[in-house]
Amino acid sequence: MLKNILSASACEQCRICCEYDDSDIWDAPGFSEDEWQEAGLEGRFPYEKRGSLYYLVMEKDEKGLYHCPCLSDTGCILGEHKPFRCALWPLYVVRTGDGLALAVSDVCPAVFPKTDAEILEGLRDNLPRIRKAVEKDSALIEELHENYRLLAGSDRIV
Ligand code: SF4
Numbered sequence: 517m518l519k520n521i522l523s524a525s526a527c528e529q530c531r532i533c534c535e536y537d538d539s540d541i542w543d544a545p546g547f548s549e550d551e552w553q554e555a556g557l558e559g560r561f562p563y564e565k566r567g568s569l570y571y572l573v574m575e576k577d578e579k580g581l582y583h584c585p586c587l588s589d590t591g592c593i594l595g596e597h598k599p600f601r602c603a604l605w606p607l608y609v610v611r612t613g614d615g616l617a618l619a620v621s622d623v624c625p626a627v628f629p630k631t632d633a634e635i636l637e638g639l640r641d642n643l644p645r646i647r648k649a650v651e652k653d654s655a656l657i658e659e660l661h662e663n664y665r666l667l668a669g670s671d672r673i674v
């Protein structure tokens with residue numbers, strides 16, 4: 517979804533966002549019912565359901581890191597079936613006082629430095645898909661977190 521603003525080579529050298537520690541394990545993705553079924557994950561990995569979303573159980577390793585079980589040496593095994601939250605990362609649809617907007621996480625070294633206008637332009641073709649996903653399952657909408665930057669003007673287009 518972010519191919520206009522995020523290169524595969526940037527992610528190959530980084531891979532931050534499929535591993536978590538105690539400070540950000542809360543940010544691990546939840547799968548909507550449809551995404552869970554499409555990804556074919558039932559019976560493959562342990563999971564827990566919170567509200568309407570499915571969460572993969574991630575065990576902590578000896579270094580204190582939690583690894584998503586879908587991460588392989590060559591990237592995410594889900595390919596085109598990765599959930600909305602992962603496809604949109606490092607962006608989020610967030611609630612604001614007036615409605616919805618887009619925000620970017622400061623964790624991503626490739627996208628966060630881009631301007632708001634650059635990010636929104638790169639996303640333009642995918643805005644209908646983003647709207648449709650959060651209309652279908654409001655659990656995919658996040659609260660604004662302290663390390664997110666709201667994208668100026670995005671409240672008019674989401
Ligand atoms: S944090 Fe950003 S650059 Fe790093 S792997 Fe994730 S999306 Fe790619």
Ligand code: SF4
Binds near residue numbers: 533545586592598602
């Ligand atoms: S589902 Fe795929 S993209 Fe999402 S956290 Fe797991 S390995 Fe990463």
